[in-house]
């Protein structure tokens with residue numbers, strides 16, 4: 001499955017946030033979370049459409065889609081040089097598809113800051129630098145590997161070398177690989193195989209005090225200014241409040257608590273939705289009497305590939321897809337009613353599946 005890693009300096013609130021995510025499971029049926037390892041959990045993506053479909057179809061079970069969250073502790077200044085357990089933690093990041101970067105934006109004299117003061121811009125740069133240094137090693141290694149061969153006159157390798165040297169300069173200027181401009185073809189040919197850490201998409205989570213969850217504060221403003229060119233999402237979340245919310249027993253209590261804070265959704269829910277968006281993921285649905293289910297695909301997938309997410313045989317034997325939009329399904333109330341109303345569309349191999357499509361695949365076995 002897809003995995004997002006929580007990173008940040010020590011004492012910024014990573015484990016508090018991770019625990020709030022994992023505690024949310026006990027209280028909310030739509031947030032099941034299962035811990036695979038102490039620092040790895042699987043969380044379902046809340047999706048109201050599943051609830052509406054369940055009311056119409058009355059299936060035996062409802063299966064939401066999931067994202068894995070990993071708490072990557074232990075990143076400190078010097079991690080790229082093996083400081084602390086640095087290298088091991090950096091390795092954990094390599095396995096993730098996206099990064100949730102937690103930054104301390106709350107004042108609290110009782111919580112020691114490793115660098116003596118609250119300064120999310122500096123903190124972000126410390127983490128970025130470690131990741132960039134690690135990427136620099138990877139790029140350097142590859143440059144050394146292909147330099148000799150490139151001298152033999154291989155055009156393709158010379159082009160690769162040129163791009164890698166540009167990328168090296170970019171990292172040396174203290175920039176992350178995600179902002180390196182390269183064509184999709186070149187990226188696929190020369191960059192993707194490096195599995196760089198700073199190329200992964202990122203969400204910044206500003207861990208704020210209770211009074212700042214809606215408006216932010218001076219720390220979040222500095223951070224936003226510093227990352228304005230990155231086109232990354234910045235969320236204000238209070239990890240401390242999230243753990244209080246997670247501890248409330250009923251849905252009504254949680255809703256009232258959020259309402260008092262001026263929030264519609266918990267930080268945990270906002271974070272999951274942002275992660276999903278960040279990974280360019282969309283959901284299609286299947287609605288049968290046995291199972292109403294959400295399936296995760298990447299935006300742009302065609303019908304046979306999307307069918308392959310259910311089973312490889314569905315992709316191999318693909319004949320056609322019967323597609324109903326979510327809105328039509330809700331309006332007419334069933335697949336049969338949609339068919340009668342002419343709202344069930346027959347689509348072939350070149351159909352691009354859309355978010356919320358209700359799919360029924362026909363295939364040869």
Ligand code: GDP
Nearest residue numbers: 010011012013014015016106108111238239240
């Ligand atoms: P980690 O090292 O990044 O995993 O940080 P922790 O989650 O262990 O938090 C470090 C300390 O900060 C703990 O004592 C937490 O209780 C406290 N803390 C975490 N989030 C908040 C917050 O939003 N507000 C306040 N005041 N304290 C927090």
